[in-house]
Amino acid sequence: MTPRFLPYALLLPATLFLLVFFLYPFVQIAVLAFSGPEGFTLQHVQTMTSHWKFGTALTNTIVLAAIVVPIQLVMALSMASIVTKLKTGRSAILYIFTIPLGLSDLAAGIIWLAIFEQSGFLNSVLYGLGIIEQPILFLGYQNIWVIFLAVILAEVWRATAIVMVILVSGMGLIPREYYEAAEVFGASPWKRFVKITLPMLRPSLQSALILRTLAAFEVFAVVVALGGTTLPVLMGETFQWQFALQDRNVASAYALVILAISIASTLFFLRVLRVPKEARI
Amino acid sequence: MAEIVIKNVAKSFGSFKALHSIDLTISDQEFMVLLGASGCGKTTLLRIVAGLETPTQGEVWIGGRRVDHLPPRERGIAMVFQNYAVFPHLTVFENIAFGLRMKKLPQAEIDGRVTRTAELMHIEQLLKRYSGQLSGGQRQRVAVARALAMEPDVILMDEPLSNLDALLRLEMRAELKGVLAASKTTTIYVTHDQVEAMSLADRISVMNQGRIVQAATPVEVYRNPAARFVGSFIGNPPMNFIPATREGEGRWNVAGITVEGPDAGRERLDFAIRPEDVDIAPGGLKATARVVEPLGAHTLVTTEVNGAMFRAVLDSDIRVSPGDELSLVPKPDRVRWFDPETTAAV
Numbered sequence: 001m002t003p004r005f006l007p008y009a010l011l012l013p014a015t016l017f018l019l020v021f022f023l024y025p026f027v028q029i030a031v032l033a034f035s036g037p038e039g040f041t042l043q044h045v046q047t048m049t050s051h052w053k054f055g056t057a058l059t060n061t062i063v064l065a066a067i068v069v070p071i072q073l074v075m076a077l078s079m080a081s082i083v084t085k086l087k088t089g090r091s092a093i094l095y096i097f098t099i100p101l102g103l104s105d106l107a108a109g110i111i112w113l114a115i116f117e118q119s120g121f122l123n124s125v126l127y128g129l130g131i132i133e134q135p136i137l138f139l140g141y142q143n144i145w146v147i148f149l150a151v152i153l154a155e156v157w158r159a160t161a162i163v164m165v166i167l168v169s170g171m172g173l174i175p176r177e178y179y180e181a182a183e184v185f186g187a188s189p190w191k192r193f194v195k196i197t198l199p200m201l202r203p204s205l206q207s208a209l210i211l212r213t214l215a216a217f218e219v220f221a222v223v224v225a226l227g228g229t230t231l232p233v234l235m236g237e238t239f240q241w242q243f244a245l246q247d248r249n250v251a252s253a254y255a256l257v258i259l260a261i262s263i264a265s266t267l268f269f270l271r272v273l274r275v276p277k278e279a280r281i
Numbered sequence: 282m283a284e285i286v287i288k289n290v291a292k293s294f295g296s297f298k299a300l301h302s303i304d305l306t307i308s309d310q311e312f313m314v315l316l317g318a319s320g321c322g323k324t325t326l327l328r329i330v331a332g333l334e335t336p337t338q339g340e341v342w343i344g345g346r347r348v349d350h351l352p353p354r355e356r357g358i359a360m361v362f363q364n365y366a367v368f369p370h371l372t373v374f375e376n377i378a379f380g381l382r383m384k385k386l387p388q389a390e391i392d393g394r395v396t397r398t399a400e401l402m403h404i405e406q407l408l409k410r411y412s413g414q415l416s417g418g419q420r421q422r423v424a425v426a427r428a429l430a431m432e433p434d435v436i437l438m439d440e441p442l443s444n445l446d447a448l449l450r451l452e453m454r455a456e457l458k459g460v461l462a463a464s465k466t467t468t469i470y471v472t473h474d475q476v477e478a479m480s481l482a483d484r485i486s487v488m489n490q491g492r493i494v495q496a497a498t499p500v501e502v503y504r505n506p507a508a509r510f511v512g513s514f515i516g517n518p519p520m521n522f523i524p525a526t527r528e529g530e531g532r533w534n535v536a537g538i539t540v541e542g543p544d545a546g547r548e549r550l551d552f553a554i555r556p557e558d559v560d561i562a563p564g565g566l567k568a569t570a571r572v573v574e575p576l577g578a579h580t581l582v583t584t585e586v587n588g589a590m591f592r593a594v595l596d597s598d599i600r601v602s603p604g605d606e607l608s609l610v611p612k613p614d615r616v617r618w619f620d621p622e623t624t625a626a627v
């Protein structure tokens with residue numbers, strides 16, 4: 001075999017694997033979502049969109065992502081900047097920060113449930129301090145915003161570290177000489193961050209944001225643990241239709257919606273954080 | 282006006298002393314070259330002046346202001362880095378404008394200065410390009426233009442030509458000399474290349490293992506090395522040294538011949554002579570030619586005197602073959618003497 005084809009040959013098994021286990025189910029889902037007894041139909045899509053929970057689930061999912069991801073980005077950027085400057089104890093700090101990554105999202109949801117529920121940690125503390133007379137029902141359907149807040153907290157707590165780890169490694173790739181040049185030519189620490197770190201970090205920012213946003217659109221277990229079905233999200237609805245309502249077609253339509261907004265956001269980040277070929281390091 | 286005064290500056294990295302108590306004054310508009318072998322502390326000293334490194338002790342003054350506790354941006358300096366550090370995500374224009382934007386100069390002023398320095402460095406047609414689309418030589422020009430555009434009091438350069446190929450280096454060297462002389466800045470220029478140092482410097486500071494051994498004009502450093510190290514480091518081929526013993530009042534025995542020298546009240550000195558400062562004449566050092574290398578204008582003859590290597594640069598008219606016995610007479614006014622213990626010039 002000529003060396004020219006070798007890389008492709010080596011990639012072939014992985015490519016086949018992807019095709020079989022991604023493309024095939026994808027096609028199946030698309031077929032399920034759009035086919036009825038008489039062939040092609042928009043019936044399932046209509047069922048989905050006309051259901052009262054659809055709009056709420058879509059809005060909740062997008063709003064959650066729009067709040068969680070920027071918070072994580074800002075936190076991860078600050079943390080990564082600090083960690084990168086550390087001379088000693090850097091790996092120890094990184095390990096500590098990444099502990100939540102070892103937990104499944106359901107476990108994370110349950111931990112935060114233990115904090116917020118009626119007999120939970122927060123109530124005990126408030127009661128113990130004499131701030132409240134009796135335990136408060138934080139996660140009830142009357143105060144949906146508390147559930148919202150709890151989900152945001154849990155998500156930030158759980159998945160900021162992955163963004164940070166990506167950014168730390170990206171910052172490590174920026175040669176120190178650029179910072180020194182910027183410093184000599186008058187850039188304050190903040191200006192160096194804005195003029196050197198951020199633009200040169202674009203490839204890592206891109207990866208981190210795409211990864212996190214996609215995961216945010218698929219938020220499920222944390223929401224279920226903290227709010228049951230009080231706070232509908234797209235993934236939760238998919239689950240509902242598939243298993244509770246036993247309608248695989250509508251569930252597939254939901255899955256396609258998640259896929260569509262995921263692709264849209266991916267394209268958005270690819271475009272906005274694109275580094276022109278001539279401007280790469 | 283920007284005189285640079287370095288007072289008693291030392292720098293340790295852990296237990297390793299990179300710089301031992303450096304004292305150096307660089308006058309306003311002077312072109313000072315720090316010359317020394319790799320690892321002798323040139324970059325460290327330059328970075329201390331720039332503010333990119335903090336000295337373990339000592340003071341740095343620029344233009345009458347003590348700056349060693351100020352960040353680089355408050356020192357009135359600009360720098361050309363060894364690997365250029367041209368920002369890859371900015372165009373050439375924005376690279377040159379970087380420092381000016383940080384100073385918040387008006388756009389018209391920025392445009393003017395960028396255009397002027399770009400023309401000076403002959404890169405005006407590259408202003409829209411990115412660093413990735415430039416050759417090493419062009420990147421180098423951008424780095425210099427970026428420094429000049431700041432109109433700084435002091436320009437610091439760390440081996441700015443070392444990454445260029447030989448021909449380009451020669452061209453840039455001449456150009457830098459002209460441009461920097463016209464800009465009236467005080468310059469500290471680091472290099473390990475003695476030819477570069479000789480051709481550019483008003484004064485050269487020869488460094489060795491974290492110390493400045495001699496700071497003087499290029500001719501002075503070449504003709505009157507302050508220490509044996511300077512004589513052996515500068516000059517290609519370097520100075521010849523022969524141990525000498527005292528014969529009497531101001532007379533020294535050098536490999537069998539008598540040479541007039543100082544009467545330093547010592548029994549032993551090192552006799553030193555540059556390879557081009559010997560003539561073939563009777564009554565000189567007895568030398569056996571070993572290797573003969575014709576270099577065009579001159580012929581380099583490596584000989585053995587008293588069992589030790591001795592190099593002579595002779596006129597190329599003189600016919601010498603390996604094995605020939607030569608008699609090499611040192612030019613009396615070019616003979617130098619060094620103390621064998623302190624290695625200092627006598």
Ligand SMILES: Nc1ncnc2c1ncn2[C@@H]1O[C@H](COP(=O)(O)OP(=O)(O)O)[C@@H](O)[C@H]1O
Binds near residue numbers: 297299318320
């Ligand atoms: N950040 C550092 N940490 C430890 N040692 C260093 C550091 N910077 C320089 N050194 C050491 O200090 C000495 C002088 O270095 P440098 O100033 O870069 O030499 P030069 O520029 O003359 O080649 C070298 O032995 C080098 O290994």
Ligand SMILES: [Mg+2]
Binds near residue numbers: 320323324325440
């Ligand atoms: Mg160096």
